[in-house]
Amino acid sequence: MAAVTPLYQTYNRAPMRFERGEGVWLFTEEGERYLDFAAGVAVNSLGHAHPHLVEALKDQADKVWHLSNLYDVPGQEELGRRLTEATFADRVFFTNSGAEALECAIKTSRRYHFAKGHPERFHIITMEGAFHGRTLATIAAGGQEKYLEGFGPKAPGFDQVPFGDLDAVKAAISEATAAILVEPVQGEGGIRPIPVEMLRALRALCDENGVLLILDEVQSGVGRTGKFFAHEWAGIAPDIMAVAKGIGGGFPLGACLATAEAAEGMKPGTHGSTYGGNPLAMAVGNAVLDVVLAEGFLDHVRDVALVFRQGLASLKDRYPDIIEDIRGEGLMLGIKAKVANTDLLMAMRAEHLLGVPAGDNVIRLLPPLTVTAEEAREGLARIERAAEHLRAAAQKSA
Ligand SMILES: *Cc1c(COP(=O)(O)O)cnc(C)c1O
Numbered sequence: 001m002a003a004v005t006p007l008y009q010t011y012n013r014a015p016m017r018f019e020r021g022e023g024v025w026l027f028t029e030e031g032e033r034y035l036d037f038a039a040g041v042a043v044n045s046l047g048h049a050h051p052h053l054v055e056a057l058k059d060q061a062d063k064v065w066h067l068s069n070l071y072d073v074p075g076q077e078e079l080g081r082r083l084t085e086a087t088f089a090d091r092v093f094f095t096n097s098g099a100e101a102l103e104c105a106i107k108t109s110r111r112y113h114f115a116k117g118h119p120e121r122f123h124i125i126t127m128e129g130a131f132h133g134r135t136l137a138t139i140a141a142g143g144q145e146k147y148l149e150g151f152g153p154k155a156p157g158f159d160q161v162p163f164g165d166l167d168a169v170k171a172a173i174s175e176a177t178a179a180i181l182v183e184p185v186q187g188e189g190g191i192r193p194i195p196v197e198m199l200r201a202l203r204a205l206c207d208e209n210g211v212l213l214i215l216d217e218v219q220s221g222v223g224r225t226g227k228f229f230a231h232e233w234a235g236i237a238p239d240i241m242a243v244a245k246g247i248g249g250g251f252p253l254g255a256c257l258a259t260a261e262a263a264e265g266m267k268p269g270t271h272g273s274t275y276g277g278n279p280l281a282m283a284v285g286n287a288v289l290d291v292v293l294a295e296g297f298l299d300h301v302r303d304v305a306l307v308f309r310q311g312l313a314s315l316k317d318r319y320p321d322i323i324e325d326i327r328g329e330g331l332m333l334g335i336k337a338k339v340a341n342t343d344l345l346m347a348m349r350a351e352h353l354l355g356v357p358a359g360d361n362v363i364r365l366l367p368p369l370t371v372t373a374e375e376a377r378e379g380l381a382r383i384e385r386a387a388e389h390l391r392a393a394a395q396k397s398a
Pocket residue numbers: 096097098099100102131132133134183187188216217218219220244245
């Protein structure tokens with residue numbers, strides 16, 4: 001890396017320069033090809049340079065880029081209607097990122113109780129290992145010390161319980177509780193799914209106590225787990241949901257979805273965003289849904305996921321010294337490593353395969369949802385070679 005950079009030193013960047021992408025492949029300036037099973041951390045849901053998305057963006061670029069929410073914005077009503085028709089929700093607020101979608105979700109839940117005459121109900125229960133973004137409110141919600149340190153007092157009103165501990169959630173609920181906020185499958189936390197029974201129990205608990213259920217599906221949503229949204233596996237619905245990443249396919253787009261009742265308190269003037277729901281984002285979001293909601297697409301995701309699951313299970317059996325466990329749902333997969341996850345990541349990178357590290361010593365595989373069975377097998381072969389190299393290196397040093 002250059003000695004002097006004009007950029008904030010907030011990221012540990014890998015020394016790779018990609019200039020072009022096509023489907024599941026990324027190409028460096030030198031023309032080397034990498035299999036991209038990171039997909040911008042579950043963002044490039046349809047891979048790189050998907051022709052339908054490129055066309056939608058170019059078309060809109062020729063018409064109008066930005067209007068502001070003072071007017072009707074082309075594509076907003078359409079994308080909003082498609083999202084509400086395909087989900088539990090009645091209302092949508094568009095944002096530019098996941099953290100902003102969460103901010104909207106948090107504000108919506110607090111405002112709901114405020115509008116009902118209970119301003120004291122603003123506490124939100126979250127789970128240890130959570131990740132909800134990097135704004136001041138969302139680092140408080142995530143509760144991770146490493147993200148909170150040095151940024152002044154933690155925003156009040158976030159109560160954290162141990163992951164998956166239903167009794168702790170019950171004990172944390174009080175007259176001050178506005179909502180429970182969880183990721184159906186923790187992403188940054190290490191691909192840790194909340195069991196479907198627990199999601200159902202959380203839903204029931206919310207109903208019993210007049211508490212709203214907020215799901216953070218920023219990473220798990222838009223087909224990633226083989227359902228449009230991950231909570232569908234549990235057969236439950238939230239009151240509010242944050243969406244981003246995959247819905248923009250690489251264009252900055254997020255959304256907060258809510259039932260009409262939950263969104264009741266969000267009157268004119270209570271919330272806003274300059275860029276939220278911008279025409280370019282709407283064009284791309286609608287184009288993403290053209291593909292993801294098309295007949296058979298989610299079947300494809302589930303079919304390829306099976307190829308991954310079987311292949312990874314077999315790798316785990318053959319390399320127990322490298323792979324401890326395989327977890328996740330659909331194409332939101334985690335390899336819990338026996339070695340340091342960063343060592344596995346580097347060994348994969350040496351085989352020109354990209355993954356994403358996560359908590360709990362996990363490497364995430366988040367390939368584009370358009371990945372084919374053949375590309376999945378190619379990726380598995382590369383993971384096998386990486387495991388083989390790690391094993392050989394360990395034996396040499398032993
Ligand atoms: C990425 C992520 C966020 C934050 O999204 P940004 O677009 O980075 O603000 C929030 N929640 C989850 C589950 C995420 O994976």
